[in-house]
Amino acid sequence: MKTAYLYVRVSTDEQKRKGYSLPEQEDRLLKYCRQNNIEIKGIYREDFSAKNFNRPxxxxxxxxxxxxxxxxxxxxxxxxDRFSRNIEYAYEMIGMLRKYGTTAMAIDQPIDFSVPESTVMLAVYLSVPEAENTRRAMNTANGIRRAKQMGRYPSKAPLGFINLTTVDGKKSLHPSNPRPVL
Structure with missing residues (x-):
């Protein structure tokens, strides 16, 4: 019988958006292990970003x-993308795992490491989540920049100012203690 450790991970916003809740991932992995006669050695549940491996x-x-x-x-x-969202760190971790006789495997995106051409698919699987993160960061920065150009302040107000939201939902920045007009 084969053995495996199960790793399930979400980041809070992604959990809401894609429905990859920890219980859903765990249930799918448990079913996979039952169907493939794999003994589970442990389950590790993470609510942490995959931008690096500095996760508890x-x-x-x-x-x-x-x-x-x-x-x-x-x-x-x-x-x-549950494993990593940074291709450089992912390859480094895969190498470290191999050093300890460990294979990382995604059940929805299987890779046969004995076939040299499979490394091409691994590169795709690892690079897409990183590209998604980079695109999301760019879109967020552009949205904040556009909001500021329109006179809205989407971030926390700096010292001496307060954030206000108008009836139509637009956010703006105003002095917290306006001086009286004389």
Whole structure:
């Protein structure tokens, strides 16, 4: 029988938008393990960004992997974007996992690491989430810039000012203590 550690991760905004809740991911992974006769060694649940591997539950999982270097291990997750949203860090982590006899696998985006051409698909799976993050950051920055150009202040008001919202929903910035007109 094969064995695996299960890793489920969300970031708060993504959980709401895509419906990848921790329980949903976990249920799918458990079903996959039952269907494929895989013994579950542990489940790690994370509510943290995947921009790097400085995540509390990932660190615990990686410590377990390192503590058993001779044992062949698998880490299962739903999709590669649950593993990482940074291609550079992802490749580095895959290499470190291999060093400890561990294979990372996405059940919805399987990769056969014994086939050299599979590395092309892995590159696609890892680069798409990073591109999504970069595009989202650019769109957010552009939206904030446009709002400011229109006289709205979408961020927290600086010292001495307050944020106000008009009846039609537009946000603006006003002095917190306006001086009386003489």
């Amino acid at each position: 539950e990932w660190k615990k999982l990686f410590s377990v992997v390192k503590s058993k270097p001779k044992e062949e291990k698998n880490i299962l997750f739903i999709k590669w």
